[in-house]
Amino acid sequence: MADTDTAPSPPGPLVSGSEIARLAGVTRAAVSNWRRRYEDFPQPAGGGAGSPLFVLEAVRAWLEKQDKGQEISGEVRLWQSLRAAYGEEMVTGLDALARHLAGGETAGSLPAEAVRLAGELTAGHSPEDAPGASAGSPPSALLTHLVRRLTDSARRSGSDQVTSERVVRAVRHFAGPVADDATVFDPACGIGTLLLSVGAADATEPAAGPAAESAAGPEQGTGASPGGSRRRGRTLGPQRDPDQDPSQEQEPGQDPNQEQGPRRIGQESDPPSASLARLRAELLGRTDVLVATGDSLRADEWPKLRADLVVCDPPAGAGDWGRESLLLDSRWEFGTPPRAEGELAWLQHAYAHTTPGGRLIMVMPASVAYRKAGRRIRAELVRRGLLTQIVALPAGVAASHSLPVHLWQLRRPRAPGDSMASVRLVDLTANDPDGTLEPAPAQVTDVPLIDLLDDSVDLTPGRHTTASHRDYGAEYAKLRGRLAEQLTRLGTLLPDLAEGPGPGSLDGSMVSVAELARAGLVEYGGPQPVSVSDQLDTDYLRGFLHSTANVRRSTSASGTYRADGRGARVPQLDIGEQRRYGQVFRALQEFEEVVRAVSELSRETASLARDGLGNGALSPRTPPVS
Structure with a gap:
């Protein structure tokens, strides 16, 4: 006889992380911590990655072993019985239970355990009893508590x-x-x-x-x-x-x-x-x-x-x-x-x-x-x-x-x-x-x-x-002050440069970045190369990589720019000269960063000024009387 592939049924009722938290009287975060800290915590037996389900009996045994459990109420046992029978279709399960509670009709697909527990929990009440009668829990209260569990279970996600x-x-x-x-x-x-x-x-x-x-x-x-x-x-x-x-309850079109x-x-x-x-x-x-x-x-x-x-x-x-x-x-x-x-x-x-x-x-x-x-x-x-x-x-x-x-x-x-x-x-x-x-x-x-x-x-x-609720006046004054500070800073960042020997004077002795990399002086750990030798200054290297000649070498005939710059070439200078150039290149980079910040700050300040003038929050300042 041919074997038939069938998915093994879980060994008993399954519970979610939130239900385990109720069993142990802790928060759901504590249950998550247990799963990470304890290697012997029961493995999921169902559900998805975001809402795993665990075998109830295995969870109970683990809680007892760790001395983390507490007595389980009849309501929890009823929920677990329904969960084992209906799985993700808990709305159908609660509907079947509600029918049983409302009319005492044949439970049908309800598990015998669920019927027994429902009877025990509502002992002394009939469906005609008003909520609040003395003995036991009224069916309405039991169903309300179970519906709350539904909203707090894995089933609620996306429902x-x-x-x-x-x-x-x-x-x-x-x-x-x-x-x-x-x-x-x-x-x-x-x-x-x-x-x-x-x-x-x-x-x-x-x-x-x-x-x-x-x-x-x-x-x-x-x-x-x-x-x-x-x-x-x-x-x-x-x-x-x-x-x-x-x-059948009203005539067609009846109001x-x-x-x-x-x-x-x-x-x-x-x-x-x-x-x-x-x-x-x-x-x-x-x-x-x-x-x-x-x-x-x-x-x-x-x-x-x-x-x-x-x-x-x-x-x-x-x-x-x-x-x-x-x-x-x-x-x-x-x-x-x-x-x-x-x-x-x-x-x-x-x-x-x-x-x-x-x-x-x-x-x-x-x-x-x-x-x-x-x-x-x-x-x-x-x-x-x-x-x-x-x-x-x-x-x-x-x-x-x-x-x-x-x-x-x-x-x-x-x-x-x-x-x-x-x-x-x-x-x-x-x-x-x-x-x-x-x-x-x-x-x-x-x-x-x-x-x-x-x-x-x-x-x-x-x-x-x-x-x-925007304070246009205070915000405009703050932006204007920041802009003035940045503009003042620009003048100090721009390096003071002397006249050099002339264009092309550094082209005589050049070395490619690819050669430097093969020699083990350069590594590519990010978007730009970095020196790993005391014979090469990183700022010097990166400064020359952005020169017009090297940008041209790194650009293909179709106009595509290669960011790695392995074909770029840099002058062969001693480490002292490299550091002099590197210091200037670093100052130019910081200058460009401040220019970009000033540009963005200028747009933000101008936009705020226009909005404030347009809605009446700002107005032109009256010139002082001479």
Whole structure:
């Protein structure tokens, strides 16, 4: 019988570095140090180079051997059991667990160990129990803790279904309180974290992570205004069945804003993520949440919906967002987005679902603020006065990378003339990602619309906050003083040279650099040769290499310059004369360096002077009265 090549299955559950840190009660940095310091630390059994996975039993044995372990909680054992069964598909695993917790239905693919542990952890509670009952842990609390582990696991990196805790915190902060009778919509809701967390002072979804604000309500962010039209006396609709087609819940074209409309509505293209979002809401007792499954851009399940607050953390860098089939779509109110500007397609889709007076908060990559392809759409948003604020969040806020991300905030006018005259730009990039979200005075500026409508329409906050808080007078005086110092220095650097015997007087006795190299007097350890003998001065050598004759020798017939200069020739002089020449060549090199610095400093000073005179920060000095 022929042998069949099959990949060996890992011997038991796998855990990531962050999970090992929880097991041992240390930081992830400590785990990284252990891997470097201890040769007997278990080797990775899965995952990638950036997110390795280790066999749980081997890790436990190593921790016990090193006396670094601690008792493992049932919640951790449940997570490890799910991780062993589902691997990188932990969203599917949590969805299966949530179904089991919500209805007690057949666990299906759930491991028997996971079913047992879930039962033990929720003993004394049923899905109908309200959160906060006395015995055991309610299913909603257990699922919430496991979702937090998901956001902190290797699976979160690059995931479009899991919004990082820091992003959720920032969106909640700048959204501020939202009225109880408002409608919140997330067209790319993933597993529902943003949809369930944002905008409610009495949010029943626990605040995400140790850095999140208290569930008693986030402090209102800069520029956030709890405006938007409100509908009174609305009856909340029932929760959508996870397997039911959205069209079966309402007639085609029916407006969800009518009396039966829900308060929180979402849509997600990934079926397990959408199902998990619905089940999270169900376990929290939120009967006012509807989540549809499907691609919001290609198949909008809520075409008539107009929400008071729209929040969205769209898929980043998705080139295939359906542009070819959506070229004539009516949602492109500010221009058809280019293929590479999928984020601006999501922005216009979200804005189309915003009611008059309502607000939109989008999580955007920083490059959307300045990319050339999106300039026309950015200009239209600014020109119409719809863009109210852009916040550059600190680096490290996003889960999948360390680059800054922006929050774009728009408001749909209630009537003609109800638009913004300026855009507030906030630069928090220098802040700690877990620190305050309130900007210092130098981190915020209100920029008139006309000042943003230049050739590039660059909306990067840092570019404008720096300019608005610039002390032109002090900066110009400093640059002018530095320039004067450098100009004075030039006169002292230029060597005093005497008249020589005449051109060609040194050509009689010459030696090539190639010969010097063969004799072991010269080495090439960098872009220029260096003397390794006390018979040859390095500055003398390099000075003659840059002479006109040697540059000509090092240049081919096609005009290509060979930087090594092996064909160059230098005069044969004694070491004393070499050092005299070398000293002068060294002074000339320093002179040229200062000339280049003066040139750059001159351009910088002149540019600052023009800007200051143009914006009124500087003015011509009044001549003294004689």
